[in-house]
Amino acid sequence: MKKHLLAAVSAAAFLSTGAAFAADGPLKVGVLATLEGTYTVLGEDGVRGLRTAMAVRGPKAGGRDIELIIQSTDASPDSAVRGARKLVEQDKVDLVIGPLSGSEGIAIRDYSKTQPQVTFLNGISGAQETTYVTPSDNFFRFNTDGAQWSAGLGDYVFNEKGWETVATIGEDYSFIYTQVFGFALEYCQAGGEITERFWVPLGTKDFGSIIASLPDDVDAIYLGLGGGDAVNFLNQYQQAGGDANLIGGSIMVDGTVLNSKGDAKNALIGTPSAGPQADTWDDENWKTYVKAYQDAFPPDQRFPSPSLLATGYYNATTAAMTCLDEVGGDLSDGHAKFRSCLANLELDAPNGKITLDGNRQAVGANFVSEVAEQDDGTLVTKLVAIKENVPQTLGIDPEVFAKIGLPSRETPECKSSY
Numbered sequence: 001m002k003k004h005l006l007a008a009v010s011a012a013a014f015l016s017t018g019a020a021f022a023a024d025g026p027l028k029v030g031v032l033a034t035l036e037g038t039y040t041v042l043g044e045d046g047v048r049g050l051r052t053a054m055a056v057r058g059p060k061a062g063g064r065d066i067e068l069i070i071q072s073t074d075a076s077p078d079s080a081v082r083g084a085r086k087l088v089e090q091d092k093v094d095l096v097i098g099p100l101s102g103s104e105g106i107a108i109r110d111y112s113k114t115q116p117q118v119t120f121l122n123g124i125s126g127a128q129e130t131t132y133v134t135p136s137d138n139f140f141r142f143n144t145d146g147a148q149w150s151a152g153l154g155d156y157v158f159n160e161k162g163w164e165t166v167a168t169i170g171e172d173y174s175f176i177y178t179q180v181f182g183f184a185l186e187y188c189q190a191g192g193e194i195t196e197r198f199w200v201p202l203g204t205k206d207f208g209s210i211i212a213s214l215p216d217d218v219d220a221i222y223l224g225l226g227g228g229d230a231v232n233f234l235n236q237y238q239q240a241g242g243d244a245n246l247i248g249g250s251i252m253v254d255g256t257v258l259n260s261k262g263d264a265k266n267a268l269i270g271t272p273s274a275g276p277q278a279d280t281w282d283d284e285n286w287k288t289y290v291k292a293y294q295d296a297f298p299p300d301q302r303f304p305s306p307s308l309l310a311t312g313y314y315n316a317t318t319a320a321m322t323c324l325d326e327v328g329g330d331l332s333d334g335h336a337k338f339r340s341c342l343a344n345l346e347l348d349a350p351n352g353k354i355t356l357d358g359n360r361q362a363v364g365a366n367f368v369s370e371v372a373e374q375d376d377g378t379l380v381t382k383l384v385a386i387k388e389n390v391p392q393t394l395g396i397d398p399e400v401f402a403k404i405g406l407p408s409r410e411t412p413e414c415k416s417s418y
Contacts (some may be wrong), residue, residue, distance in 0.1 A: 030087030032098025049310030062329025102175025124312025146338030147182030154186030170224030
């Protein structure tokens with residue numbers, strides 16, 4: 001009797017392990033992307049980036065077929081959690097890739113802690129808090145955050161452009177707080193002054209009151225807008241006769257805006273910005289990736305060059321597939337081998353080498369650029385300079401950085417030293 005009982009227990013344990021591993025079955029991957037709302041165009045290109053990675057590497061990883069389940073969100077934390085719950089608790093996915101927007105990322109980090117059996121790879125969301133504050137053991141971010149995306153920009157506009165005073169406009173949520181945080185730290189330490197900060201709700205249609213309130217006595221205006229908000233602002237700003245020098249947040253000058261319909265985007269020509277890529281980078285790995293993106297979709301179903309949203313999802317998917325191949329598709333023991341591979345991976349990404357720090361947050365290159373018009377009339381981000389190996393603390397002593405406070409409407413203060 002005892003022998004039979006032990007045999008039954010052993011068989012149950014074997015079946016349990018086999019269910020967790022199931023190396024001969026399909027691997028279910030859930031994808032969160034903003035396919036509704038003001039960031040719809042961004043989400044669509046994020047999905048194209050993911051599909052480009054699969055086109056490059058094939059439909060299998062670790063010897064297993066990949067079954068994609070794509071779930072739409074609208075950039076709100078609630079929609080991201082609803083989508084993740086559906087993917088994890090109903091569809092029973094093994095991995096989740098996403099989300100796209102900053103506050104979504106914070107919400108998914110928190111949700112991931114309740115689902116330790118699933119591995120989450122960030123899509124491209126860039127709020128600092130997602131990995132800097134109470135990081136999740138099963139949440140990995142292979143993109144630098146919004147503050148890291150600002151590295152090099154403050155120095156450039158103060159020292160090279162000579163713009164000593166700036167006002168900022170930004171969408172009122174965590175990612176743009178992080179973008180302005182990174183820009184303000186560097187710009188103010190260089191000697192610049194931020195005179196006013198304006199905040200608008202995500203999805204703003206009418207910028208009339210903000211445009212009327214913009215100061216005339218500043219050297220430039222920093223624009224932390226994206227998607228439909230960016231296009232709406234540019235249209236209304238031009239109609240109002242605005243002609244100030246502009247500084248672009250990363251998604252203000254991304255391909256999702258530079259390839260929008262209408263002429264308002266031409267106001268961005270010459271605008272300096274910074275972010276995780278530059279369209280004109282003359283690097284073979286980058287050019288190979290751009291061609292793969294172009295080959296994966298007909299010209300009328302993509303941008304001329306991948307947006308940073310596409311690149312983020314491409315990198316997350318490539319990291320996942322690389323490590324699945326490395327471990328032979330083995331997701332047993334709570335994905336232990338797979339997660340160890342992710343944590344220690346040096347990703348040879350198209351936008352430079354990416355490694356993860358102890359919080360599973362990307363350390364990588366950042367690109368300072370200016371918007372330029374090409375011979376065919378299209379707009380691109382033209383490379384000015386590259387900042388290598390930018391950490392989440394931006395080169396500031398970690399203890400000093402922690403005392404600055406988390407990104408918010410008023411943080412950081414505009415100070416020359418910390």
